[in-house]
Amino acid sequence: xxxxxxxxxxELVELVPPNEVERAAEVTRGYASDLLSDVLAHAxxxxxxxxxxxxxxxxxxxxxxxxxxxxxxxxxxxxxxxVAKAAEEGLALYGCAADTFxxxxxxxxxxxxxxxx
Amino acid sequence: xxxxxxxxxxxxxxxxxxxxxxxxxxxxxxxxxxxxAMIAVCDHNTTGNTAAVQEAAxxxxxLDAAAADxxxxxxxxxxxxxxxxxxxxxxxDAAAADAAGAEVAGLLPQAGEGxxxxxxxxxxxxxxxxxxxxxxxxxxxxxxLDVGAVVALVHRHGGLAVAAHVDRHSFGVVGQLxxxxxxxxxxxxxxxxHVSAASPKLAEYAAFGLPLLRSSDSHTLDTLGSAxxxxxxxxxxxxxxxxxxxxxxxxxxxxx
Numbered sequence: 533x534x535x536x537x538x539x540x541x542x543e544l545v546e547l548v549p550p551n552e553v554e555r556a557a558e559v560t561r562g563y564a565s566d567l568l569s570d571v572l573a574h575a576x577x578x579x580x581x582x583x584x585x586x587x588x589x590x591x592x593x594x595x596x597x598x599x600x601x602x603x604x605x606x607x608x609x610x611x612x613x614x615v616a617k618a619a620e621e622g623l624a625l626y627g628c629a630a631d632t633f634x635x636x637x638x639x640x641x642x643x644x645x646x647x648x649x
Numbered sequence: 650x651x652x653x654x655x656x657x658x659x660x661x662x663x664x665x666x667x668x669x670x671x672x673x674x675x676x677x678x679x680x681x682x683x684x685x686a687m688i689a690v691c692d693h694n695t696t697g698n699t700a701a702v703q704e705a706a707x708x709x710x711x712l713d714a715a716a717a718d719x720x721x722x723x724x725x726x727x728x729x730x731x732x733x734x735x736x737x738x739x740x741x742d743a744a745a746a747d748a749a750g751a752e753v754a755g756l757l758p759q760a761g762e763g764x765x766x767x768x769x770x771x772x773x774x775x776x777x778x779x780x781x782x783x784x785x786x787x788x789x790x791x792x793x794l795d796v797g798a799v800v801a802l803v804h805r806h807g808g809l810a811v812a813a814h815v816d817r818h819s820f821g822v823v824g825q826l827x828x829x830x831x832x833x834x835x836x837x838x839x840x841x842x843h844v845s846a847a848s849p850k851l852a853e854y855a856a857f858g859l860p861l862l863r864s865s866d867s868h869t870l871d872t873l874g875s876a877x878x879x880x881x882x883x884x885x886x887x888x889x890x891x892x893x894x895x896x897x898x899x900x901x902x903x904x905x
Contacts, residue, residue, distance in 0.1 A: 587795060589830060
């Protein structure tokens, strides 16, 4: 399942678009957490992060953890400075009205597994 | 200049998670027993008992003419940010703290039926320790303000903003946000009693480039003063503390 497929299937709102290479990249792992120290320690490289956290540090943590993209759950939207930082760093951001549990369930149904599965 | 000890993070029985024994007279008595020159009262998202503890300290000093000094009680508040980071605000006086507290109160939901059963009682107390009533706001809740906005609120009321218990996984800024938010504008970084004065972890926290405080975050009397900061100041006052945090005019803070 590519990042683009996932975005389409889950009807994600594109906040910072991925580039063409990222769009076509296979995403096989995901992580859901709101504790950024936990994300830093455990999120799988190349994976998708589902989080409620919209703080600027999400971008730094996602970069450090080499995540493919971040999905903000529950209709949460980051401030403009966070979006700008992600664009600068080349990190794809999406918004989704569904809650974290729902998003993770839909991802799992699409074949995206957790970090240790 | 003199060296004195401060425990700049103490809860009263107003905090839902704090013990009922945390009354103004008992906190003051315990702080004096511990030889502290200064404490800061920092309840969760409220300043409702700070003036009462200040009054209790003044009464204790008046009763004990033999004591060299009274206990200085800084009016503080531990604000929960939207990211569930705890930020300690230390204010110049109770009026400034209460103004900040009123802003925070306006952002919290009401406690409602059954709240105390889950989170604990929120006792508003008088200086003699008697109960004045119950705080109606749900104090164990996050405000909608992000960390930077909480720091700005504290500053707007003339306060000092401290990143509370950075060593803790829960509710510390590093635990919640992965890395220290340098742009938030904190004035100091607090470590908990679980980090000893000799801990190698201190170098990691010092690297944030801010003065370090060590405070007990006590919710029970027995832990009050169990972590402390040594102040080199002319007198234990808020103004001197502010100078000490900046390392100005020969004032300083060190972890004790």
